Amino acid sequence: MISFWYGVVAFMLSVYVILDGFDFGAGILHLFVARTDRERREVLAAIGPVWDGNEVWLIASGGILVLAFPRAYAVGFSGFYLPLMIVLWLLVLRGLSIELRSHLDNPLWRSFWDAVLGVASAAMAVVLGAALGNVLRGVPIDETGFFAVPLFTTFRPGRNPGVLDWYTVLIGVFAFAALAAHGALYLAGKTEGAVRERALAAARVAWPAVAVVGLGCIVCTWQVRPELYTGLAARAWSWPLPVLAAAALAGVFASLFRGRERTAFLCSAAFLASTLAATAAGLFPLMLPSTIAPAFSLTAAQAATGQHGLRVALIWWTLGISLAVGYAAFVYRSARGRVRLDGP
């Protein structure tokens, strides 16, 4: 039951990264791939109907985390106090920038919100990656079971690291590249003309960067948390995941250079999903590794609530998530096809 809920949290966070990831990617790229007001409105129209629903996956993941693993939620959220507050402010700013931009027909108003969207999206992508990097590297949980981590210390992973060190920044850069590349493929599939051409060009730059930085991440993770690979090796069912990730990445390149951006986008989603799934499988059963001593690491079993609560939640969650997938399918279906703006 505890493994199941660990999987649910990993699943919901992965869906979040895949769905909101292309919103972040579109936000990062729109200043470059869309130059006129009309082009920018095309980009916003491509993410407009779906971004809010995509973001709900993050909120719903947080809800599942507090329900199933209250201790992990409490320890993790209070430990990452400042970075999470920065995430909140960025999410508020991004939401406002998407929704408010087109309320006024004033070039200064629109340029302002365009810049806010670009900066908030770029920062969110880096922060998401750095967050994953922190979980992989570990946090200074001590005998009290809690931790506090400053934004930065010496920029080196160790017993008392900061949120930002060379390793977490590297993962942040990887997330930035991957989400920008993912968003480029989404935009290429949703737009026409100049925006599509520029998005494809951006994807052709970003994907090689993803491959190179990704390779660096694999090597550096070996340095920082070798247990991830031993964990992966010990669980035979997880062996197809890295293979799938590599195959999906190859699929992105193959379809991208043949101009099949929608196939490439699906491969990109599969790449993100299998990479995150492999990471979660390698980390299991840990939720938050301790940099002080392995004995202080927080495991899923220690963090989980009682069996009765988990069993009850299984019933309603199955129903609820089926409905949620149904709504999402409906919204994406009604938004299918390339964006066509009316008027000038």
Add this chain to the structure above:
Amino acid sequence: MVAAALTSQQGVSDPLFWHRLQFAFTVTFHYLFPQLTMGLALIVLLFRLRAFRGNAQAGAAARFWTKVLGVNFVVGVVTGIPLEFQFGTNWARFSHYAGGVVGQTLAMEGTFAFFLESAFLGLVLYGEKKLGRVGHLAATAALFLGSWLSGYFIIATNAFMQHPVGHLAVDGTLQLASFWDFVLNEWAGWQFAHNMCASVVTASFVVAGIAAFWTLLGREEDASASLRMGVTLGLIACVLQLFPTGDRQGKLVARHQPVALAAMEAVFEGGPQAPLAIIGQPNLETRTLENPIYVPAALSFLAYGSFGSTVKGLSDFPASEWPDNIEILYYAYHIMVGLGTLFIALMGAAGVQLWRGRLAASRPLLWALMLAIPFPYIANTAGWTVAELGRQPWIIYGLMRTAHATSPRVGAGDAAFTTLGFCGLYAVVSLLFLFLVGGEIAHGPEHAPAVQPPAPAPSARPAFQAREP
């Protein structure tokens, strides 16, 4: 609530002070928006139902209020996300202790309500042409359902903190023992009814008040449908707010939180035939209510249904169990009840004039309706202040004290920094909201359907592109 934290006895270098101040500020600011969203979702649905039967004015009113609902909804969403995080960031020991129970309703809100709302909001705002009449009505009903479900899950969470049931203490944390006892908490039922009536009161006052503004400017065509809806629904909701919902909520407080009742009424010495203080200033030094105006024995009757019942006073409880900030609790309660009474009077008078067909000509009454718009917000805020301060010094009544619920490693400096950050961010959000909604109100509903530009597919536009060329 903000002021409540400011008067807390610990100094500003105590993290508890900043955690309380921050949560009080962010939750109070946030709830200015959902209280309108939930009530307005009902009103829009009622307009749509009337428009469905061919009422063109109701259709124009529905389209106008949907636009206001859209902007209001977005601000509610973006200010609500921080709260979901703050249980963990600022109140880690609370979420560690009780997350296994309150996490059920918090997760259900995300799973059942947020997905529903986010999927249908865009369709409600821009899908009228595409979905057809039946589909659009269904989408509006889904949005209404989502917003009210969301309200229930949050109320059920709060009800557990006020009156914990359905739980079990295991190894120093709380676990779920009975899902139905927890979700169908008696406290949650009455609190939900009281809160949703209050939400409909806010929305009715906003709709009636804006309609009064248009009427005073001579724009009766814009106003008439909204004026009728706002006053009719407002009168019903104001009465239900007092009885039975407020009455039953009060009786629950009397039964389960008698010390909170004593503090709300500033009853220092208890006894039978306890009087009800209409007004007066509590003095904690002398333990008296100064300059009081009393209704004899009324408090005994309201709390326990009989004039002879004994009401316990604060002196019957050790001071360590008294709510802190008794003064603010007392005033918040009296402001809530006082405003609620005035609302019934105002909506009653407006209802009589509406029934006689004279409301549009009653200028003083229209002025009063227009100027009354802020007051339901004040009453709602005061009501929640009563609920939250009355519960003190507990975060979960009888189980966990607020002082023991904070994050152990988050210092006053961090919490102060983020509190100031929220103040700055929300100041910007307020200005943007007033600017955009003010523009919509000045513009008013669009009547003749013939001059409406063809609405593009919802898929092709981000939500709320109300002014797209």
